[in-house]
Amino acid sequence: MSAHIELRGVSKEFALRPTRDQPQARTLVALEDVSLEVPRGEFLTLVGPSGSGKTTLLDLLGGLSRPSRGSVLVDGEEVTGPGLDRGIVFQQYALFPWRTTLANVTFGLEQQGLGRGERVERARENLALVGLEGFEDRYPHELSGGMKQRVAIARSLAYRPGILLMDEPFAALDAQTREQLQDELLRIWRPTGTTVVFITHGIEEAVYLGQRVAVLSSRPGRLKALVDIDLGDRAATTDLRSDPRFVHYRHEVWELLHDEVRRAQDAGHLKIQPDGTERAA
Structure with a gap:
Protein backbone atom coordinates (compact mmCIF):
# COMPACT_ATOMS: atom_id res chain seq x y z
CA MET A 1 0.00 0.00 0.00
CA SER A 2 1.42 3.40 -1.00
CA ALA A 3 2.18 6.02 1.63
CA HIS A 4 -0.48 8.66 2.13
CA ILE A 5 1.75 10.62 4.50
CA GLU A 6 5.53 10.54 4.42
CA LEU A 7 8.13 12.23 6.60
CA ARG A 8 11.67 12.16 5.25
CA GLY A 9 14.41 13.02 7.72
CA VAL A 10 12.30 15.72 9.37
CA SER A 11 13.93 17.97 11.98
CA LYS A 12 12.44 21.05 13.60
CA GLU A 13 14.34 23.69 15.55
CA PHE A 14 13.14 26.77 17.38
CA ALA A 15 15.19 29.85 18.25
CA LEU A 16 14.88 30.71 21.95
CA ARG A 17 15.09 34.36 22.88
CA PRO A 18 17.74 35.36 25.44
CA THR A 19 16.64 35.69 29.06
CA ARG A 20 18.31 37.04 32.18
CA ASP A 21 19.28 33.51 33.22
CA GLN A 22 20.30 32.52 29.69
CA PRO A 23 21.64 35.68 27.99
CA GLN A 24 22.96 33.81 24.96
CA ALA A 25 20.62 33.01 22.07
CA ARG A 26 19.88 29.29 21.98
CA THR A 27 18.28 26.77 19.67
CA LEU A 28 15.79 24.16 20.83
CA VAL A 29 15.75 20.98 18.76
CA ALA A 30 12.17 19.68 19.04
CA LEU A 31 12.37 16.90 16.42
CA GLU A 32 15.42 15.25 14.90
CA ASP A 33 15.63 13.12 11.76
CA VAL A 34 12.13 11.63 11.89
CA SER A 35 11.24 9.38 8.96
CA LEU A 36 7.84 7.72 8.82
CA GLU A 37 5.34 6.42 6.27
CA VAL A 38 1.61 6.23 6.99
CA PRO A 39 -0.41 4.16 4.49
CA ARG A 40 -3.73 5.44 3.23
CA GLY A 41 -6.58 4.63 5.59
CA GLU A 42 -4.37 3.76 8.58
CA PHE A 43 -5.19 4.82 12.14
CA LEU A 44 -1.80 5.75 13.64
CA THR A 45 -1.50 6.80 17.28
CA LEU A 46 1.50 8.76 18.51
CA VAL A 47 2.85 8.76 22.07
CA GLY A 48 5.92 10.25 23.74
CA PRO A 49 6.99 12.10 26.88
CA SER A 50 5.92 15.72 27.34
CA GLY A 51 8.21 17.89 25.25
CA SER A 52 9.03 15.12 22.76
CA GLY A 53 7.64 17.07 19.82
CA LYS A 54 4.28 15.34 19.30
CA THR A 55 2.32 18.54 18.69
CA THR A 56 5.19 19.98 16.65
CA LEU A 57 4.95 16.94 14.40
CA LEU A 58 1.21 17.40 14.00
CA ASP A 59 1.72 21.09 13.15
CA LEU A 60 4.14 20.04 10.40
CA LEU A 61 1.63 17.55 8.99
CA GLY A 62 -1.08 20.19 9.09
CA GLY A 63 1.12 22.73 7.30
CA LEU A 64 0.96 25.10 10.26
CA SER A 65 4.78 25.22 10.30
CA ARG A 66 7.65 24.06 8.07
CA PRO A 67 10.47 21.67 8.95
CA SER A 68 13.96 23.04 9.54
CA ARG A 69 15.29 20.09 7.56
CA GLY A 70 13.69 17.25 5.68
CA SER A 71 10.33 16.99 3.93
CA VAL A 72 6.70 16.33 4.79
CA LEU A 73 4.72 14.86 1.91
CA VAL A 74 1.06 14.02 1.29
CA ASP A 75 0.40 11.87 -1.76
CA GLY A 76 3.97 12.53 -2.84
CA GLU A 77 3.56 16.32 -2.80
CA GLU A 78 5.44 18.45 -0.30
CA VAL A 79 3.27 20.14 2.34
CA THR A 80 3.76 23.90 2.14
CA GLY A 81 0.77 25.09 4.16
CA PRO A 82 -2.69 24.17 5.47
CA GLY A 83 -5.16 22.51 3.12
CA LEU A 84 -8.69 21.18 3.07
CA ASP A 85 -7.27 17.70 2.46
CA ARG A 86 -6.26 17.70 6.15
CA GLY A 87 -8.69 18.23 9.01
CA ILE A 88 -7.37 19.08 12.47
CA VAL A 89 -9.09 18.46 15.81
CA PHE A 90 -7.42 20.06 18.84
CA GLN A 91 -7.79 19.39 22.56
CA GLN A 92 -9.49 22.78 22.85
CA TYR A 93 -12.79 22.68 20.99
CA ALA A 94 -12.18 26.01 19.19
CA LEU A 95 -15.89 26.54 18.55
CA PRO A 161 -10.60 15.47 4.35
CA GLY A 162 -8.47 12.50 3.38
CA ILE A 163 -6.41 12.98 6.53
CA LEU A 164 -7.62 13.68 10.07
CA LEU A 165 -5.03 15.02 12.53
CA MET A 166 -6.06 14.86 16.19
CA ASP A 167 -4.09 16.44 19.03
CA GLU A 168 -5.18 14.84 22.33
CA PRO A 169 -8.84 15.55 21.53
CA PHE A 170 -10.22 13.57 24.49
CA ALA A 171 -7.69 14.59 27.14
CA ALA A 172 -9.98 17.06 28.95
CA LEU A 173 -12.92 14.66 29.17
CA ASP A 174 -13.90 12.34 32.01
CA ALA A 175 -12.99 8.66 31.63
CA GLN A 176 -16.48 7.45 30.72
CA THR A 177 -17.01 10.11 28.04
CA ARG A 178 -13.51 9.53 26.69
CA GLU A 179 -14.11 5.79 26.24
CA GLN A 180 -17.46 6.49 24.60
CA LEU A 181 -15.90 8.90 22.11
CA GLN A 182 -13.08 6.47 21.37
CA ASP A 183 -15.68 3.92 20.28
CA GLU A 184 -17.57 6.56 18.29
CA LEU A 185 -14.39 7.63 16.53
CA LEU A 186 -13.55 4.06 15.50
CA ARG A 187 -17.11 3.55 14.28
CA ILE A 188 -16.92 6.71 12.15
CA TRP A 189 -13.42 5.97 10.85
CA ARG A 190 -13.84 2.35 9.73
CA PRO A 191 -16.02 2.93 6.62
CA THR A 192 -14.44 6.24 5.51
CA GLY A 193 -10.92 5.27 4.43
CA THR A 194 -9.66 8.39 6.22
CA THR A 195 -6.03 8.38 7.36
CA VAL A 196 -5.86 9.33 11.05
CA VAL A 197 -2.86 10.53 13.06
CA PHE A 198 -3.92 10.72 16.72
CA ILE A 199 -1.70 12.16 19.46
CA THR A 200 -2.30 11.00 23.02
CA HIS A 201 -0.58 10.84 26.40
CA GLY A 202 -2.58 7.73 27.26
CA ILE A 203 -0.93 4.40 26.49
CA GLU A 204 -4.24 2.56 26.84
CA GLU A 205 -5.92 4.99 24.44
CA ALA A 206 -3.06 4.61 21.95
CA VAL A 207 -3.38 0.82 21.93
CA TYR A 208 -7.18 0.85 21.87
CA LEU A 209 -7.39 3.14 18.84
CA GLY A 210 -4.25 2.54 16.83
CA GLN A 211 -3.43 0.00 14.15
CA ARG A 212 0.13 1.06 14.88
CA VAL A 213 1.57 3.05 17.77
CA ALA A 214 4.50 5.37 17.03
CA VAL A 215 6.67 6.04 20.09
CA LEU A 216 8.76 9.22 20.18
CA SER A 217 11.89 9.54 22.28
CA SER A 218 12.49 12.29 24.82
CA ARG A 219 13.67 15.61 23.42
CA PRO A 220 14.83 15.91 20.73
CA GLY A 221 12.00 13.74 19.48
CA ARG A 222 13.10 10.82 17.35
CA LEU A 223 11.05 7.87 16.19
CA LYS A 224 12.01 5.23 18.75
CA ALA A 225 9.66 2.43 17.72
CA LEU A 226 6.60 1.47 15.71
CA VAL A 227 4.42 -1.12 17.41
CA ASP A 228 1.96 -3.06 15.23
CA ILE A 229 -1.33 -3.63 17.06
CA ASP A 230 -3.28 -6.74 16.07
CA LEU A 231 -6.42 -7.07 18.17
CA GLY A 232 -8.66 -8.61 15.55
CA ASP A 233 -12.18 -7.23 15.29
CA ARG A 234 -12.33 -4.66 18.10
CA ALA A 235 -16.10 -4.36 17.78
CA ALA A 236 -16.54 -8.10 18.38
CA THR A 237 -14.79 -8.07 21.77
CA THR A 238 -16.97 -7.07 24.70
CA ASP A 239 -14.19 -6.06 27.09
CA LEU A 240 -11.20 -5.43 24.85
CA ARG A 241 -9.13 -3.73 27.56
CA SER A 242 -9.07 -6.99 29.55
CA ASP A 243 -8.05 -9.10 26.56
CA PRO A 244 -4.57 -10.67 27.07
CA ARG A 245 -3.46 -9.32 23.69
CA PHE A 246 -4.43 -5.79 24.70
CA VAL A 247 -2.59 -6.15 28.01
CA HIS A 248 0.50 -7.39 26.14
CA TYR A 249 0.56 -4.41 23.74
CA ARG A 250 -0.13 -1.94 26.53
CA HIS A 251 2.85 -3.29 28.49
CA GLU A 252 5.09 -3.21 25.41
CA VAL A 253 4.32 0.46 24.74
CA TRP A 254 4.57 1.27 28.44
CA GLU A 255 8.10 -0.14 28.60
CA LEU A 256 9.18 1.85 25.53
CA LEU A 257 7.67 5.05 26.89
CA HIS A 258 8.73 4.56 30.51
CA ASP A 259 12.41 4.54 29.51
CA GLU A 260 11.95 7.82 27.64
CA VAL A 261 10.13 9.52 30.51
CA ARG A 262 12.98 8.55 32.86
CA ARG A 263 15.54 9.80 30.32
CA ALA A 264 13.70 13.12 30.01
CA GLN A 265 13.68 13.49 33.81
CA ASP A 266 17.40 12.75 34.04
CA ALA A 267 18.14 15.31 31.31
CA GLY A 268 16.03 17.94 33.08
CA HIS A 269 13.57 18.13 30.16
CA LEU A 270 10.70 16.84 32.24
CA LYS A 271 9.53 17.50 35.76
CA ILE A 272 7.10 15.28 37.61
CA GLN A 273 4.48 17.21 39.52
CA PRO A 274 3.37 16.26 43.07
CA ASP A 275 0.22 14.67 41.57
CA GLY A 276 2.35 12.42 39.34
CA THR A 277 1.66 14.22 36.08
CA GLU A 278 4.36 15.32 33.65
CA ARG A 279 5.39 18.86 32.85
CA ALA A 280 7.94 19.86 30.24
CA ALA A 281 10.81 21.80 31.80
Whole structure:
Protein backbone atom coordinates (compact mmCIF):
# COMPACT_ATOMS: atom_id res chain seq x y z
CA MET A 1 0.00 0.00 0.00
CA SER A 2 1.42 3.40 -1.00
CA ALA A 3 2.18 6.02 1.63
CA HIS A 4 -0.48 8.66 2.13
CA ILE A 5 1.75 10.62 4.50
CA GLU A 6 5.53 10.54 4.42
CA LEU A 7 8.13 12.23 6.60
CA ARG A 8 11.67 12.16 5.25
CA GLY A 9 14.41 13.02 7.72
CA VAL A 10 12.30 15.72 9.37
CA SER A 11 13.93 17.97 11.98
CA LYS A 12 12.44 21.05 13.60
CA GLU A 13 14.34 23.69 15.55
CA PHE A 14 13.14 26.77 17.38
CA ALA A 15 15.19 29.85 18.25
CA LEU A 16 14.88 30.71 21.95
CA ARG A 17 15.09 34.36 22.88
CA PRO A 18 17.74 35.36 25.44
CA THR A 19 16.64 35.69 29.06
CA ARG A 20 18.31 37.04 32.18
CA ASP A 21 19.28 33.51 33.22
CA GLN A 22 20.30 32.52 29.69
CA PRO A 23 21.64 35.68 27.99
CA GLN A 24 22.96 33.81 24.96
CA ALA A 25 20.62 33.01 22.07
CA ARG A 26 19.88 29.29 21.98
CA THR A 27 18.28 26.77 19.67
CA LEU A 28 15.79 24.16 20.83
CA VAL A 29 15.75 20.98 18.76
CA ALA A 30 12.17 19.68 19.04
CA LEU A 31 12.37 16.90 16.42
CA GLU A 32 15.42 15.25 14.90
CA ASP A 33 15.63 13.12 11.76
CA VAL A 34 12.13 11.63 11.89
CA SER A 35 11.24 9.38 8.96
CA LEU A 36 7.84 7.72 8.82
CA GLU A 37 5.34 6.42 6.27
CA VAL A 38 1.61 6.23 6.99
CA PRO A 39 -0.41 4.16 4.49
CA ARG A 40 -3.73 5.44 3.23
CA GLY A 41 -6.58 4.63 5.59
CA GLU A 42 -4.37 3.76 8.58
CA PHE A 43 -5.19 4.82 12.14
CA LEU A 44 -1.80 5.75 13.64
CA THR A 45 -1.50 6.80 17.28
CA LEU A 46 1.50 8.76 18.51
CA VAL A 47 2.85 8.76 22.07
CA GLY A 48 5.92 10.25 23.74
CA PRO A 49 6.99 12.10 26.88
CA SER A 50 5.92 15.72 27.34
CA GLY A 51 8.21 17.89 25.25
CA SER A 52 9.03 15.12 22.76
CA GLY A 53 7.64 17.07 19.82
CA LYS A 54 4.28 15.34 19.30
CA THR A 55 2.32 18.54 18.69
CA THR A 56 5.19 19.98 16.65
CA LEU A 57 4.95 16.94 14.40
CA LEU A 58 1.21 17.40 14.00
CA ASP A 59 1.72 21.09 13.15
CA LEU A 60 4.14 20.04 10.40
CA LEU A 61 1.63 17.55 8.99
CA GLY A 62 -1.08 20.19 9.09
CA GLY A 63 1.12 22.73 7.30
CA LEU A 64 0.96 25.10 10.26
CA SER A 65 4.78 25.22 10.30
CA ARG A 66 7.65 24.06 8.07
CA PRO A 67 10.47 21.67 8.95
CA SER A 68 13.96 23.04 9.54
CA ARG A 69 15.29 20.09 7.56
CA GLY A 70 13.69 17.25 5.68
CA SER A 71 10.33 16.99 3.93
CA VAL A 72 6.70 16.33 4.79
CA LEU A 73 4.72 14.86 1.91
CA VAL A 74 1.06 14.02 1.29
CA ASP A 75 0.40 11.87 -1.76
CA GLY A 76 3.97 12.53 -2.84
CA GLU A 77 3.56 16.32 -2.80
CA GLU A 78 5.44 18.45 -0.30
CA VAL A 79 3.27 20.14 2.34
CA THR A 80 3.76 23.90 2.14
CA GLY A 81 0.77 25.09 4.16
CA PRO A 82 -2.69 24.17 5.47
CA GLY A 83 -5.16 22.51 3.12
CA LEU A 84 -8.69 21.18 3.07
CA ASP A 85 -7.27 17.70 2.46
CA ARG A 86 -6.26 17.70 6.15
CA GLY A 87 -8.69 18.23 9.01
CA ILE A 88 -7.37 19.08 12.47
CA VAL A 89 -9.09 18.46 15.81
CA PHE A 90 -7.42 20.06 18.84
CA GLN A 91 -7.79 19.39 22.56
CA GLN A 92 -9.49 22.78 22.85
CA TYR A 93 -12.79 22.68 20.99
CA ALA A 94 -12.18 26.01 19.19
CA LEU A 95 -15.89 26.54 18.55
CA PHE A 96 -17.32 29.97 17.78
CA PRO A 97 -19.48 30.81 20.83
CA TRP A 98 -21.81 33.04 18.79
CA ARG A 99 -22.57 30.28 16.27
CA THR A 100 -24.99 27.42 16.73
CA THR A 101 -23.83 23.82 16.48
CA LEU A 102 -24.99 23.69 12.88
CA ALA A 103 -23.32 27.00 11.99
CA ASN A 104 -20.04 25.87 13.58
CA VAL A 105 -20.00 22.81 11.33
CA THR A 106 -20.90 24.74 8.18
CA PHE A 107 -18.10 27.27 8.78
CA GLY A 108 -15.40 25.25 7.03
CA LEU A 109 -17.75 24.47 4.15
CA GLU A 110 -18.23 28.18 3.49
CA GLN A 111 -14.61 28.29 2.34
CA GLN A 112 -15.36 25.63 -0.29
CA GLY A 113 -17.91 27.74 -2.11
CA LEU A 114 -20.79 25.31 -1.54
CA GLY A 115 -24.34 26.58 -1.71
CA ARG A 116 -26.18 27.11 1.56
CA GLY A 117 -28.48 24.12 1.06
CA GLU A 118 -25.59 21.74 0.45
CA ARG A 119 -23.65 23.14 3.43
CA VAL A 120 -26.60 22.62 5.76
CA GLU A 121 -27.31 19.12 4.45
CA ARG A 122 -23.71 18.01 4.85
CA ALA A 123 -23.48 19.56 8.32
CA ARG A 124 -26.64 17.76 9.44
CA GLU A 125 -25.31 14.45 8.08
CA ASN A 126 -22.08 14.78 10.05
CA LEU A 127 -23.80 15.90 13.24
CA ALA A 128 -25.99 12.80 12.99
CA LEU A 129 -22.84 10.74 12.42
CA VAL A 130 -21.38 11.90 15.75
CA GLY A 131 -24.67 11.45 17.59
CA LEU A 132 -25.80 15.09 17.77
CA GLU A 133 -28.95 14.95 15.71
CA GLY A 134 -31.45 17.31 17.33
CA PHE A 135 -28.79 19.64 18.75
CA GLU A 136 -28.31 21.73 15.60
CA ASP A 137 -29.66 24.92 17.17
CA ARG A 138 -27.76 24.71 20.46
CA TYR A 139 -24.89 27.10 21.23
CA PRO A 140 -21.56 25.86 22.62
CA HIS A 141 -22.35 27.04 26.15
CA GLU A 142 -25.40 24.72 26.10
CA LEU A 143 -23.29 21.64 25.34
CA SER A 144 -21.21 19.36 27.55
CA GLY A 145 -17.49 18.93 26.95
CA GLY A 146 -18.01 15.65 25.14
CA MET A 147 -20.68 17.19 22.91
CA LYS A 148 -18.42 20.12 22.05
CA GLN A 149 -15.71 17.71 20.97
CA ARG A 150 -18.26 15.86 18.83
CA VAL A 151 -19.05 19.15 17.11
CA ALA A 152 -15.34 19.74 16.48
CA ILE A 153 -15.03 16.27 14.94
CA ALA A 154 -18.15 16.79 12.81
CA ARG A 155 -16.76 20.11 11.58
CA SER A 156 -13.51 18.46 10.51
CA LEU A 157 -15.29 15.55 8.83
CA ALA A 158 -17.79 17.76 7.00
CA TYR A 159 -15.41 18.88 4.27
CA ARG A 160 -14.35 15.26 3.76
CA PRO A 161 -10.60 15.47 4.35
CA GLY A 162 -8.47 12.50 3.38
CA ILE A 163 -6.41 12.98 6.53
CA LEU A 164 -7.62 13.68 10.07
CA LEU A 165 -5.03 15.02 12.53
CA MET A 166 -6.06 14.86 16.19
CA ASP A 167 -4.09 16.44 19.03
CA GLU A 168 -5.18 14.84 22.33
CA PRO A 169 -8.84 15.55 21.53
CA PHE A 170 -10.22 13.57 24.49
CA ALA A 171 -7.69 14.59 27.14
CA ALA A 172 -9.98 17.06 28.95
CA LEU A 173 -12.92 14.66 29.17
CA ASP A 174 -13.90 12.34 32.01
CA ALA A 175 -12.99 8.66 31.63
CA GLN A 176 -16.48 7.45 30.72
CA THR A 177 -17.01 10.11 28.04
CA ARG A 178 -13.51 9.53 26.69
CA GLU A 179 -14.11 5.79 26.24
CA GLN A 180 -17.46 6.49 24.60
CA LEU A 181 -15.90 8.90 22.11
CA GLN A 182 -13.08 6.47 21.37
CA ASP A 183 -15.68 3.92 20.28
CA GLU A 184 -17.57 6.56 18.29
CA LEU A 185 -14.39 7.63 16.53
CA LEU A 186 -13.55 4.06 15.50
CA ARG A 187 -17.11 3.55 14.28
CA ILE A 188 -16.92 6.71 12.15
CA TRP A 189 -13.42 5.97 10.85
CA ARG A 190 -13.84 2.35 9.73
CA PRO A 191 -16.02 2.93 6.62
CA THR A 192 -14.44 6.24 5.51
CA GLY A 193 -10.92 5.27 4.43
CA THR A 194 -9.66 8.39 6.22
CA THR A 195 -6.03 8.38 7.36
CA VAL A 196 -5.86 9.33 11.05
CA VAL A 197 -2.86 10.53 13.06
CA PHE A 198 -3.92 10.72 16.72
CA ILE A 199 -1.70 12.16 19.46
CA THR A 200 -2.30 11.00 23.02
CA HIS A 201 -0.58 10.84 26.40
CA GLY A 202 -2.58 7.73 27.26
CA ILE A 203 -0.93 4.40 26.49
CA GLU A 204 -4.24 2.56 26.84
CA GLU A 205 -5.92 4.99 24.44
CA ALA A 206 -3.06 4.61 21.95
CA VAL A 207 -3.38 0.82 21.93
CA TYR A 208 -7.18 0.85 21.87
CA LEU A 209 -7.39 3.14 18.84
CA GLY A 210 -4.25 2.54 16.83
CA GLN A 211 -3.43 0.00 14.15
CA ARG A 212 0.13 1.06 14.88
CA VAL A 213 1.57 3.05 17.77
CA ALA A 214 4.50 5.37 17.03
CA VAL A 215 6.67 6.04 20.09
CA LEU A 216 8.76 9.22 20.18
CA SER A 217 11.89 9.54 22.28
CA SER A 218 12.49 12.29 24.82
CA ARG A 219 13.67 15.61 23.42
CA PRO A 220 14.83 15.91 20.73
CA GLY A 221 12.00 13.74 19.48
CA ARG A 222 13.10 10.82 17.35
CA LEU A 223 11.05 7.87 16.19
CA LYS A 224 12.01 5.23 18.75
CA ALA A 225 9.66 2.43 17.72
CA LEU A 226 6.60 1.47 15.71
CA VAL A 227 4.42 -1.12 17.41
CA ASP A 228 1.96 -3.06 15.23
CA ILE A 229 -1.33 -3.63 17.06
CA ASP A 230 -3.28 -6.74 16.07
CA LEU A 231 -6.42 -7.07 18.17
CA GLY A 232 -8.66 -8.61 15.55
CA ASP A 233 -12.18 -7.23 15.29
CA ARG A 234 -12.33 -4.66 18.10
CA ALA A 235 -16.10 -4.36 17.78
CA ALA A 236 -16.54 -8.10 18.38
CA THR A 237 -14.79 -8.07 21.77
CA THR A 238 -16.97 -7.07 24.70
CA ASP A 239 -14.19 -6.06 27.09
CA LEU A 240 -11.20 -5.43 24.85
CA ARG A 241 -9.13 -3.73 27.56
CA SER A 242 -9.07 -6.99 29.55
CA ASP A 243 -8.05 -9.10 26.56
CA PRO A 244 -4.57 -10.67 27.07
CA ARG A 245 -3.46 -9.32 23.69
CA PHE A 246 -4.43 -5.79 24.70
CA VAL A 247 -2.59 -6.15 28.01
CA HIS A 248 0.50 -7.39 26.14
CA TYR A 249 0.56 -4.41 23.74
CA ARG A 250 -0.13 -1.94 26.53
CA HIS A 251 2.85 -3.29 28.49
CA GLU A 252 5.09 -3.21 25.41
CA VAL A 253 4.32 0.46 24.74
CA TRP A 254 4.57 1.27 28.44
CA GLU A 255 8.10 -0.14 28.60
CA LEU A 256 9.18 1.85 25.53
CA LEU A 257 7.67 5.05 26.89
CA HIS A 258 8.73 4.56 30.51
CA ASP A 259 12.41 4.54 29.51
CA GLU A 260 11.95 7.82 27.64
CA VAL A 261 10.13 9.52 30.51
CA ARG A 262 12.98 8.55 32.86
CA ARG A 263 15.54 9.80 30.32
CA ALA A 264 13.70 13.12 30.01
CA GLN A 265 13.68 13.49 33.81
CA ASP A 266 17.40 12.75 34.04
CA ALA A 267 18.14 15.31 31.31
CA GLY A 268 16.03 17.94 33.08
CA HIS A 269 13.57 18.13 30.16
CA LEU A 270 10.70 16.84 32.24
CA LYS A 271 9.53 17.50 35.76
CA ILE A 272 7.10 15.28 37.61
CA GLN A 273 4.48 17.21 39.52
CA PRO A 274 3.37 16.26 43.07
CA ASP A 275 0.22 14.67 41.57
CA GLY A 276 2.35 12.42 39.34
CA THR A 277 1.66 14.22 36.08
CA GLU A 278 4.36 15.32 33.65
CA ARG A 279 5.39 18.86 32.85
CA ALA A 280 7.94 19.86 30.24
CA ALA A 281 10.81 21.80 31.80
